[in-house]
Amino acid sequence: MRSVKVATVIVTWNKLHHICLLIEDINKLNSQHFQLDIYVVDNGSTDSTQNYLEQHYSSSIKVLQTGSNLGGSGGFSYGLQFVSQLEYDYIWLLDNDVRLDPLALETLVQTLQNHPEVGLVGSQIRKLQEPNTIQEVGSFINTTKAHLKTNFGNYSNISNEEILKGRAYINVDVCAAASLLVRKEIVQQIGLFEDYFLHFDDVEWCLRAKQAGWIVAVNPDSIVWHHSPDFKCRPWVNYYDERNLCYCWQKHRPSLVLKRVVVSLPRLVYYAATGRYFLAEVSLTGFQDFLAGIRGKMPRSLNYTEYSLDEILNQPAKVFVQSNIYQDDLQSQVLNKMQVEHELTLWHPPQQLVKYLWLWLLAFFKKPIDIALISYQQPKLYVLNLAKQVYYFTGNGYVPVAINLLGLIQAVTQTISQIWQIYWQVRKLT
Numbered sequence: 001m002r003s004v005k006v007a008t009v010i011v012t013w014n015k016l017h018h019i020c021l022l023i024e025d026i027n028k029l030n031s032q033h034f035q036l037d038i039y040v041v042d043n044g045s046t047d048s049t050q051n052y053l054e055q056h057y058s059s060s061i062k063v064l065q066t067g068s069n070l071g072g073s074g075g076f077s078y079g080l081q082f083v084s085q086l087e088y089d090y091i092w093l094l095d096n097d098v099r100l101d102p103l104a105l106e107t108l109v110q111t112l113q114n115h116p117e118v119g120l121v122g123s124q125i126r127k128l129q130e131p132n133t134i135q136e137v138g139s140f141i142n143t144t145k146a147h148l149k150t151n152f153g154n155y156s157n158i159s160n161e162e163i164l165k166g167r168a169y170i171n172v173d174v175c176a177a178a179s180l181l182v183r184k185e186i187v188q189q190i191g192l193f194e195d196y197f198l199h200f201d202d203v204e205w206c207l208r209a210k211q212a213g214w215i216v217a218v219n220p221d222s223i224v225w226h227h228s229p230d231f232k233c234r235p236w237v238n239y240y241d242e243r244n245l246c247y248c249w250q251k252h253r254p255s256l257v258l259k260r261v262v263v264s265l266p267r268l269v270y271y272a273a274t275g276r277y278f279l280a281e282v283s284l285t286g287f288q289d290f291l292a293g294i295r296g297k298m299p300r301s302l303n304y305t306e307y308s309l310d311e312i313l314n315q316p317a318k319v320f321v322q323s324n325i326y327q328d329d330l331q332s333q334v335l336n337k338m339q340v341e342h343e344l345t346l347w348h349p350p351q352q353l354v355k356y357l358w359l360w361l362l363a364f365f366k367k368p369i370d371i372a373l374i375s376y377q378q379p380k381l382y383v384l385n386l387a388k389q390v391y392y393f394t395g396n397g398y399v400p401v402a403i404n405l406l407g408l409i410q411a412v413t414q415t416i417s418q419i420w421q422i423y424w425q426v427r428k429l430t
Contacts, residue, residue, distance in 0.1 A: 004090065007091050008094060012075075016049045026038060029102055036105070040062070043069045098225060103221070117215050118169065119186045122178075124222060124224075137170060177205075197240060264283060273411070274384070275402070277414070278399055307397055315343075316345070344371075360385060
């Protein structure tokens, strides 16, 4: 394989620890067949990212400072515009929180070198918290749900040979920009990312490349590990998902815009019916801002308040804590400290079904739990009737909810009314 020149573009915002780990991984890559230059696009970080990188890695990286938080789409566009004017063959897009196998880039370079029909090639992405579990090997458009279907998502202990099945690469609809190698001429041909701020900017870009006649591929022999969405998802992400997905479908698959609204109804009603109207409202705001033509960064704060544990647990209390909250290191430390200092007593449900059912019935008259702290993503719904106060953990803080029949009916009714209005507006639009 002839020597080629590759520019790596990494976008970061206040993730100095992650970016340093990634740079160390890049420096350990098998790179005998290519020349690699690193460009870190700093979106106006406030954690001294630029100063630290320039002091400790000045010989191996160049920091491109945007001056403000442009999001992933703005940051990648900034970097792509800069390096596409320089003498490089390929550009490697990386998320700032991935970890790399030593052969990750060499495999991608070989794919583009040996297959001129491939314009973009991505890596097999595995979950950092579960290293043997696949997050995705590219994705395909799922017309039934008007969304994406990850390829080999959540498979574990499957060999690359089984994934490839004798092929040199896998032809997919979309590759995540967590690790994506692209020919420089594609950037010059199809342009930069859409101004989505976060999420689905790489989806739209891949679909644009396919529309221009290029194959979007994955080579699973290139492996990276990424922080799983299961561990880092936040409610506000739903805003960007729904809004930007609508923009993407409007441009590439117009029939899926209205379908996306329709298939979202049961999910949003379920959120509202389980005390999570704040989460339904996030998605509804995304749809509404799509109709209003709003792009880029969310223009306003979302309509819910997050509280800290100190604000919630200001006196000794009997508390139920859903186990997956402990996956957050900071929350785990704070909760353990409060338990040691007797600020909370952990409550555990009865193991016997009969005792649990009896307790659940008694809870209509007297609640056995003072406070329940549960996950907003996959809550333990059985505790809603058992606790005097319920808080949904969002990853940033705790959102209080009022669990009463009248309030839940009102939230469901409001959700259905809003999605109905959105449906008719989208129908007129499409």
